[in-house]
Amino acid sequence: MKVAIFFGSKSDTNTMKKAADILKEFGVEYKAFIISAHRAGALLKETVEQVEKDGFEVIIAGAGLAAALPGVIAGETTLPVIGVPLECISEKSNGLGGMDSLLSIVQMPPQIPVATVGIGNAKNAGYLAVQILAIKYPELREKLKAFRQKLADDAKSTGLDVEL
Numbered sequence: 001m002k003v004a005i006f007f008g009s010k011s012d013t014n015t016m017k018k019a020a021d022i023l024k025e026f027g028v029e030y031k032a033f034i035i036s037a038h039r040a041g042a043l044l045k046e047t048v049e050q051v052e053k054d055g056f057e058v059i060i061a062g063a064g065l066a067a068a069l070p071g072v073i074a075g076e077t078t079l080p081v082i083g084v085p086l087e088c089i090s091e092k093s094n095g096l097g098g099m100d101s102l103l104s105i106v107q108m109p110p111q112i113p114v115a116t117v118g119i120g121n122a123k124n125a126g127y128l129a130v131q132i133l134a135i136k137y138p139e140l141r142e143k144l145k146a147f148r149q150k151l152a153d154d155a156k157s158t159g160l161d162v163e164l
Contacts, residue, residue, distance in 0.1 A: 001137055003129045004051045005032040006044075007062040008069050012086055015122050016062045019084070022126025026143055028133060031056070037063070037072040044069075048076045057136070058129045061114075062122060064088035067104035070114045080132055082125045083114040 003023055007016045016032065023030045031051075035044045051059065059077065062084035063069035070083030083105035087098035098119035106116045117124040134141040 001028045001133050002056040003030045003058045004056045005060045008036040012062050015120055019060050019122040019126035022123055026130045037069040045076055048073055058132050060125045062086050064101045067101035070105050071108050074112050074114045081114045082128050083116045084122045084125045085119045087120055
């Protein structure tokens with residue numbers, strides 16, 4: 001069970017770490033790479049090929065602004081790719097709050113899909129990667145079922161008799 005996490009800039013580390021935290025919680029091995037689709041295309045292609053050879057089964061890719069990284073990766077592999085649209089906050093950003101990234105990732109051309117989570121929601125990318133892997137790994141499926149049961153139990157114990 002291995003997941004590769006890609007993102008294009010060191011400034012995205014704190015957000016993408018949230019995906020890694022979920023993978024750790026479920027005992028899923030991961031490796032992270034900071035590679036820009038625009039600045040280092042050849043290196044990105046080489047790294048995706050190596051990730052495949054090394055037995056990784058899912059890729060999470062976070063990107064902001066034009067958000068090409070998830071789509072470029074999806075074009076280079078048949079592994080499932082989960083895109084995380086990132087909000088770029090800087091003087092150079094266009095101030096679209098990550099909507100530009102979201103639309104860039106979800107509007108992939110036919111036949112090359114990228115599963116996409118909410119803006120900045122790397123945690124959900126981690127959970128989705130776990131769900132994908134749970135199809136193949138029964139022990140992970142059991143952990144996921146237990147996690148979901150705990151969510152349901154917590155909701156039951158806190159939300160049924162609320163005093164207003």
